[in-house]
Amino acid sequence: MPYKAKNKNSFSGPGEIVLEAQNLTKSFSLYSHPLDRLKEALLGGEKHTVHTAVKNISFSMRAKEALGIIGRNGAGKSSLLKLITGVLEADSGSIICNGRIAGLLELGIGFDMEATGRENISINAGLLGLSREEISAIIPLVVSFAEIDDFVDMPVRSYSSGMVMRLGFSIAFHSKPKAFVVDEALSVGDFNFQQKCFQKIKEFIHDGGGLLFVSHDLNAVRLLCNRVLVLERGEVIFDGEPAEAVRKYYELMAGMGSSHSVRDQEEDKGETTSNIEVSKSTFPQRVGYGRQEVRIRSAIWASSSQSSLTHLASGQWAEIVIELESKILYKGSLGILLRDRLGQDVFGVNTAMRDGQIMLKPGQIIRISFRVQVNLCPGLYSVTFAVHTDTTHNDDCQHWWDNALSIEVLGFARYRFSGLCELPCEIKYDLKV
Numbered sequence: 001m002p003y004k005a006k007n008k009n010s011f012s013g014p015g016e017i018v019l020e021a022q023n024l025t026k027s028f029s030l031y032s033h034p035l036d037r038l039k040e041a042l043l044g045g046e047k048h049t050v051h052t053a054v055k056n057i058s059f060s061m062r063a064k065e066a067l068g069i070i071g072r073n074g075a076g077k078s079s080l081l082k083l084i085t086g087v088l089e090a091d092s093g094s095i096i097c098n099g100r101i102a103g104l105l106e107l108g109i110g111f112d113m114e115a116t117g118r119e120n121i122s123i124n125a126g127l128l129g130l131s132r133e134e135i136s137a138i139i140p141l142v143v144s145f146a147e148i149d150d151f152v153d154m155p156v157r158s159y160s161s162g163m164v165m166r167l168g169f170s171i172a173f174h175s176k177p178k179a180f181v182v183d184e185a186l187s188v189g190d191f192n193f194q195q196k197c198f199q200k201i202k203e204f205i206h207d208g209g210g211l212l213f214v215s216h217d218l219n220a221v222r223l224l225c226n227r228v229l230v231l232e233r234g235e236v237i238f239d240g241e242p243a244e245a246v247r248k249y250y251e252l253m254a255g256m257g258s259s260h261s262v263r264d265q266e267e268d269k270g271e272t273t274s275n276i277e278v279s280k281s282t283f284p285q286r287v288g289y290g291r292q293e294v295r296i297r298s299a300i301w302a303s304s305s306q307s308s309l310t311h312l313a314s315g316q317w318a319e320i321v322i323e324l325e326s327k328i329l330y331k332g333s334l335g336i337l338l339r340d341r342l343g344q345d346v347f348g349v350n351t352a353m354r355d356g357q358i359m360l361k362p363g364q365i366i367r368i369s370f371r372v373q374v375n376l377c378p379g380l381y382s383v384t385f386a387v388h389t390d391t392t393h394n395d396d397c398q399h400w401w402d403n404a405l406s407i408e409v410l411g412f413a414r415y416r417f418s419g420l421c422e423l424p425c426e427i428k429y430d431l432k433v
Contacts, residue, residue: 017098018210019061019179024083024093026054053079054090055234061179066201066211068225068242070218070249076234077214078183081105084212085181099178100129104168111164113157117148120156121171128175138174146170147193162193169197173204180204181212198224218246222343243343247402251289288401294330295399296385297323297365301407310406312374313413315422320370320383320405326360332398334358336370337384339403346376346420352390375422378409 029048031037036047053076061067069077082088084095085103110127111120121142125135143152146166151159159167172180180201201224205211215221221228221242228245230238230252238248288296299322301309312318320336335350351358351368360366382403389396415422 016063017060018063019084019098019101019212020059020096021084022058022094022096024054024057024080024095025052025091026079026083026088027052027091053234054083056093057234057236059229059236059239061210061212063208063210064205065227066205066213066225068221068228068245069212069214069231070216070221070228070245071231072252075231077231078105079234080231081181081183081212081214097179100175101179101181102128102172102175102177103181103183104165104172105181105183111156111168114155116154117143117152117156117159117167120167124171125175128172128177130175142167142170142174145174145196166193173200177209179210179212183214218249219344222246246343250400250402288399288404290387290397290399292399293328294324294326294332294360294387296387296401296404297325299323299383299385299405301405311408311410313411314378314409315373315375315413315415317371317373318407320372321367322369322385323365323367324358324360324387325365326362328362330358330360330398332358332387332389332396334368335386335388337386338376339382339384340376340420341380346381350386350388374407374409376409377417377420378411380406380408382406
């Protein structure tokens with residue numbers, strides 16, 4: 001595979017491309033039985049099937065950009081990252097990097113498990129292109145950051161998975177790459193070290209590096225990345241804003257196709273099911289995604305004093321009132337999910353989690369209310385709804401509707417607090433003379 005690197009010793013300017021993939025393709029031969037490979041080699045004839053893990057993928061990543069990659073298991077994420085970091089060789093296509101690529105992929109990749117931690121630092125740093133002088137200079141930094149001072153001269157096979165991850169991250173980070181590739185390995189390890197890693201990653205991006213980040217932690221993707229690719233069956237099916245990418249991912253997890261466009265949704269606003277009275281808050285049909293044999297007919301924020309709320313004070317009680325209508329005999333669940341302005345999942349619950357079953361006959365409508373004390377900091381929040389069979393919407397998703405309602409929290413109804421939300425808290429004073 002053609003691989004080009006240039007200007008290794010200088011950071012790219014703002015907005016300059018630091019990593020580019022051009023028409024990457026990678027296929028694997030799959031054999032039903034181990035002996036089929038030998039039979040094919042000796043006797044001829046095809047004994048295998050071809051699986052194309054990466055299909056003609058192209059993208060570029062710029063300086064100070066955090067590019068996320070999400071997708072279902074088997075979508076091609078790990079194969080793509082291995083191509084970018086040189087672990088695999090592509091069948092066709094090329095990668096251009098304006099400097100050094102460092103990657104943290106599966107635990108243990110690139111380590112000699114019989115060698116010591118110190119020896120592995122030298123080996124891996126050398127493979128990344130560092131000189132002997134540079135390696136000698138970074139060894140104490142790597143050891144300190146990885147928090148393995150007492151174990152650095154022990155074989156890596158004796159390390160825990162968390163220690164291996166810390167060592168791998170520290171080597172990759174201190175090699176001063178232009179492009180940093182991180183897979184799910186960051187999910188291993190203690191919470192404090194994860195926070196330290198994310199802080200270093202933010203500093204790296206701020207200083208002009210480019211991050212390629214793969215994770216199933218969608219909150220981390222939304223918060224860390226400013227652009228996201230969605231992969232499906234080895235192809236890029238979406239490239240854009242994180243919130244929209246996550247919505248696309250949820251569609252895939254539910255086994256559904258793309259939602260209708262905004263224009264389609266506007267055109268649908270006049271459509272209603274016959275003999276059903278439509279209120280002001282009624283949703284148009286076909287918005288969101290899912291089977292929609294059971295669909296959200298209307299939803300509204302309300303309180304005891306107001307039938308419709310657009311804002312409230314932190315600590316105030318309010319209700320989210322939802323009407324469902326069904327075309328089928330149905331037994332399932334309804335869930336709500338509150339997100340903040342950055343797209344973080346703040347609070348979610350569904351009727352199945354609270355031992356509540358929705359039972360509907362064809363043509364029936366049911367009204368369900370979630371009474372919530374909104375102990376959230378001032379700001380704008382959205383509500384997403386999901387109608388599904390179990391506690392998650394991945395199976396038999398009837399209706400998923402992202403950001404269907406919004407509410408603004410203005411000021412405090414009770415006590416002031418800092419942070420994202422208020423927790424039950426008691427302060428006691430014990431005066432001792």
